[in-house]
Amino acid sequence: MERTADSKTSLRIAIQKSGRLTDKTIDLLKGIGLRFDDYKRNLLVKCRNFDVELLLIRDDDIPEYVQDGVCDLGFVGANVTAETGANVSVLRDLDYGVCRLSLAAPKDGDIQTTEDFDGKTIATSYPKLTRDFLDKQELNANIVTISGAVEVAPRLEVADAIVDLVSTGNTLKANGLQELNTILESETQLIRTNKELSPGKKELIDKFLQRMDGHQQAERSRYIMMNAPKKAVPKIKDIIPSLNSPTVMPLADEDMVAIHTVIPIDQFWIVMEKLKAEGATGIVILPIESMIL
């Protein structure tokens, strides 16, 4: 997009400077056509071809920066936003940084059920979410807030149990812990400030979202091309869960046609098997760069 006449109308987006979400967020931004110079060495980076600047900070600070309007948008885990209790709106759920916040305790220890946490000490970097959970369960426990290496706390006898993020469960396992309860399911989200924004910024957010949605839809879809017997076209049309009706083109062999269409990736194999059963041949599948619906 060309820069607008009003050079002050620029979106400021907070992203994690260095961590699990950084590369995926940068890839997503690049995927929607945004280009940045040297984002690895600067904290505030201007986009070359869209009215956006990135603020690269620790993920813990993102929800509050967005809440206060220092940044208009932010990419951050739902776990962090929930822990800070920031007043922001979630614009999109994104399918990376998927994890859960769970209670865990030593595998063969005396904590085997949720009730056993009563009167115990729990180490966590998520004191607010832990307290909310315990209050809801009417459990009394002492919370020790630590900022990292939470899983090792029981072995150091700093705590009886922990609340921390889990994905594969390997870290828990390596530390002899078992997961007992999930407090929160989390994924990366695009959040927006609830502060009033200028019409120019609102328009930029709409354009940004349109690009993101197009990119996401494209990632979840494939363009397929095939040749098929002409008489099989009605059945093939029923099989293809197409966004629009498929393109059907004549071939030199009058009994055959070429069919081009877009299908959702999650139905890919089922559709493929059905198409083959209807006589489709030479099936070619291509990735899609973006889709504007």
Ligand SMILES: Nc1ncnc2c1ncn2[C@@H]1O[C@H](COP(=O)(O)OP(=O)(O)OP(=O)(O)O)[C@@H](O)[C@H]1O
């Ligand atoms: N094991 C995991 N699998 C998937 N996503 C995870 C996992 N652990 C954390 N996350 C998600 O990635 C986010 C960033 O994790 P990371 O470990 O980089 O955070 P951090 O150490 O707090 O970084 P910072 O230095 O920015 O504060 C988490 O807040 C969470 O949303």
Ligand SMILES: O=P(O)(O)OC[C@H]1O[C@H](OP(=O)(O)OP(=O)(O)O)[C@H](O)[C@@H]1O
């Ligand atoms: O269930 P798993 O797949 O083992 O993942 C869980 C671990 O991942 C996160 O830490 P990370 O690796 O991001 O390191 P950190 O301690 O620096 O946050 C989280 O804090 C857990 O320790």
Ligand SMILES: [Mg+2]
């Ligand atoms: Mg952090």
